[in-house]
Amino acid sequence: EDKVVQSPLSLVVHEGDTVTLNCSYEVTNFRSLLWYKQEKKAPTFLFMLTSSGIEKKSGRLSSILDKKELFSILNITATQTGDSAVYLCAVEIAGGTSYGKLTFGQGTILTVHP
Amino acid sequence: GAGVSQSPSNKVTEKGKDVELRCDPISGHTALYWYRQRLGQGLEFLIYFQGNSAPDKSGLPSDRFSAERTGESVSTLTIQRTQQEDSAVYLCASSSQGRANYGYTFGSGTRLTVV
Numbered sequence A: 001e002d003k004v005v006q007s008p009l010s011l012v013v014h015e016g017d018t019v020t021l022n023c024s025y026e027v028t029n030f031r032s033l034l035w036y037k038q039e040k041k042a043p044t045f046l047f048m049l050t051s052s053g054i055e056k057k058s059g060r061l062s063s064i065l066d067k068k069e070l071f072s073i074l075n076i077t078a079t080q081t082g083d084s085a086v087y088l089c090a091v092e093i094a095g096g097t098s099y100g101k102l103t104f105g106q107g108t109i110l111t112v113h114p
Numbered sequence B: 001g002a003g004v005s006q007s008p009s010n011k012v013t014e015k016g017k018d019v020e021l022r023c024d025p026i027s028g029h030t031a032l033y034w035y036r037q038r039l040g041q042g043l044e045f046l047i048y049f050q051g052n053s054a055p056d057k058s059g060l061p062s063d064r065f066s067a068e069r070t071g072e073s074v075s076t077l078t079i080q081r082t083q084q085e086d087s088a089v090y091l092c093a094s095s096s097q098g099r100a101n102y103g104y105t106f107g108s109g110t111r112l113t114v115v
Helices: none
Strands: A003-007 A010-014 A019-026 A030-038 A043-049 A056-058 A061-066 A071-076 A085-093 A102-104 A108-113 B005-007 B010-013 B019-024 B031-037 B043-050 B065-069 B075-079 B088-095 B110-114
Touching: A003 A085, A003 A102, A010 A019, A019 A030, A019 A085, A019 A108, A030 A071, A043 A056, A043 A061, A043 A071, A071 A085, A102 B031, A102 B043, B005 B088, B010 B019, B019 B088, B019 B110, B031 B075, B043 B065, B043 B075, B075 B088
Parallel strands: A010 A108, B010 B110
Antiparallel strands: A003 A019, A019 A071, A030 A043, A030 A085, A056 A061, A061 A071, A085 A102, A085 A108, B005 B019, B019 B075, B031 B043, B031 B088, B065 B075, B088 B110
């Protein structure tokens, strides 16, 4: 059974801190790994990773994938209160008849205090 | 439309009643997905539609759950004889080619509460 596990489940920090969120996976046929930010209901896309060792960066956020050790990390530097959200990791499986079907981890709840 | 639209945004229903949730995907997106998110959990895949192909229903939790989509337009998810365990946010997503990198976009979901 395909599995995605995120850690920690929750994290409380102060503004300006740097955080690292973890995502490990065990899937049959990996295609890509995605990170989403969920503040209310709709998850919003952050990154899509397909190759090992290539860092993706967007402002204070960055992410990298290790396909040998089957994990990814999401880093947020100089955190702000607006970063408070649930961060979701998902893996897209290749092959079969269903494309784009995502298997999600349980999420990390990040709370940033002023 | 500009984004994925879901309705209603909130639904409270009595145990045993049927409910119908609606998803209007981004215009031109051939692939449509339904997910369920229970409180404090990640998203669970329910069903996938791609054009006129047979849907992948492998994630539907029981035969009380069904979904339809006509062509590449609106989809409805129906839950019959609702149970309290069905309480969750139901999210719909669409993408242009059934791949996660082709504009995969989520709607704002329907929060279903079964009392």
